[in-house]
Amino acid sequence: MNLLKAIGKQMQYPRGIFGKILFAWMTRMTIAHARWTVDLMDIQPDDDILEIGFGNGANIKLLLQLAVSGSITGVEISDTAIEMASKKNAKLISEGRVKLHKAAGNALPFEDGVFDKACTVATAYVIEDPGAVFREMYRVLKPNGRAAVTFPVRENFIKFKPVATEGFFLHQLADLEKVFRDAGFVNCSTKNNNQVKFGAHCMLGVKPTTIS
């Protein structure tokens, strides 16, 4: 397997020591996407927040800086990611403020209506069926709960060599917006940021209080 292909694969699903090294490098890029997302989420001090695909867990501290008396629950499918994030957030986990689970975003192991906010950063192109993930985000949010989904601008990301070489799911923005709305979210908007690497979109939506 050539190096570009290996990097592409690890970006989608980190494994072992190479995954750890790559994620340390990748987070330097995605942390700016995460900071922007956190700013858009209208986080309240006591929010209980879900993060899907937390990678090495760098975003968790950003979320907790605003949810000062709240909690973060994360799900990931990669054991290496869970190991990295558990180490990075060991104190917060021991205090019960952070809970990390091995689970896929399209099969969340939570009851309906338990989170105030749900987010996912830089995962849209590694997931074949993002609509299934958005439906799960919707299900586990409380009425009036908010979702934020941030991902790089496709046209820029596609030029990045490991992405061009390895099979990412390069969904079009309009398709992602449609499946996000179809999941049930209302007051949907897409924010754009061209100040971060690759540029980024953030889809925001709210779970309605009354469901028609």
Ligand SMILES: C[S@@+](CC[C@H](N)C(=O)[O-])C[C@H]1O[C@@H](n2cnc3c(N)ncnc32)[C@H](O)[C@@H]1O
């Ligand atoms: C490109 S990384 C982004 C990590 C992190 N969110 C960040 O901003 O740095 C994508 C992550 O999504 C995880 N992932 C892929 N498919 C997933 C799924 N179906 N459910 C949950 N996590 C998933 C991968 O294991 C990987 O850690």
